[in-house]
């Protein structure tokens with residue numbers, strides 16, 4: 001999929017969010033500014049039933065939990081996680097098994113936990129164009 005602006009990425013995210021099975025784990029790949037958080041906001045909107053405007057993004061926290069009438073989404077941003085061990089210390093590994101949809105930015109920080117995730121890769125093609133590849137689920 002190619003999106004031409006952030007709004008299209010939100011819309012595509014919402015469509016994907018509507019199709020995800022309970023407990024799906026998604027890992028996000030792409031540089032800073034690629035659009036990972038934007039796409040996850042769209043997914044959160046699809047999963048929870050809230051509008052993307054109501055979905056706030058985690059700027060300084062490792063985990064944001066989004067709850068809405070139709071479901072729950074856990075958004076991990078592990079950019080500031082120093083080592084995998086910390087993830088276990090905080091009990092986050094248990095959150096992956098609760099049955100909520102989990103979206104993980106910087107999954108490289110927890111390599112041993114990411115084996116069976118749906119892989120999402122975002123690549124900027126221009127200022128506002130993004131290529132979004134989703135592997136591991138039939139859309």
Ligand code: ADP
Nearest residue numbers: 004005006009032033034035036037038128130
């Ligand atoms: P990341 O989480 O990968 O660092 P963000 O989603 O926080 O990226 O930021 C992406 C930035 O790029 C936002 O400012 C967004 O408005 C902008 N942008 C421009 N075009 C797009 C697009 N097609 N999809 C997603 N974001 C886009």
Ligand code: MG
Nearest residue numbers: 036037077105
């Ligand atoms: Mg981000």
